[in-house]
Amino acid sequence: MFVPVLLINMILLVITVLLIIADLLLVNYGECKVTIHEEDEAKEFTVEGGGFLLSSLTEPAIAINSSCAGKASCGYCKVKLLSGGGQILPTEDIFMSREEKLSGMRLACQVKIKEDLEIDIPDFLTTVRTIVKNKTYDPKLRWHLIKTGREGVLPEKRVTRLGKDEEQKLYAILDDFKETPGAVVPVLQRINETFNYLSEPALRFTAKSLHMPLSEVHRLATFYNAFSLQPRGRHIAKVCLGTACYVKGGEKILHSVMSKLGLTDGNTTEDLRYTVETVSCIGCCGQSPVMSVNGSIYGYLKPSMVDGILKRYS
Ligand code: FES
């Protein structure tokens, strides 16, 4: 019993190897055109058929999400095939929701280029925002959208544009770093300093100017605590709620700051004058309770002193 099963397996293995070799040596797919729709643009390039889409995208520096180097084990390299590409493979199936399959979503690392392809790269930032907003993210399903309907797979993009003034400032920042290779983090730092946060149009602008995928710029922007994706005030008040400050009434100081600034919902005033944050130690425990505004320390605080301090910053 054992010997025939082994024999059949051996024969199947040999046939598979022969088919792979035949596919490599005998089949010539010629040149194939790949058209990519990304955000508002369409890019086009020609590749020698027979390769896989993920590696073909990497060559013209159109990097897309991937963390398994094409082994079909991360499920991040999703693209939407608008034409060409054949049937979805069993290796891709486990990473796709029903809606994604219906909309033509595929794993770029599993799509062999045998003909002209037209693809759409999902907008990662818009996708993540929609997931957060609709609370549709199921970590067990990686980044599947579990809404029903096609619109759930590729959500509508919100129209967000840069103002003229903002655009000029961004051009100036990027110009300062044009001779510095790999300057994305310093560029983001400067943008964050200039605007007090990283807006979505600014992230898009940066990605485009540095020829980087938006997902990568977004990853860096969310990785570092120093960056904010929400608008922040011109002045940053930090109230310490560390142990030393807390026992000396840090919470009362915080309430006083919030009520003086009229903050009930959120921590940034509507006129973008102040953002209030709490910290767990400013390093001046001997002067507790303590707060800082734009880095200047105010110690031995009483709630009655808060108004006077806040008025110093217009
Ligand atoms: S690169 Fe990981 S699944 Fe394609």
Ligand code: FES
């Ligand atoms: S605990 Fe507040 S400054 Fe250290």
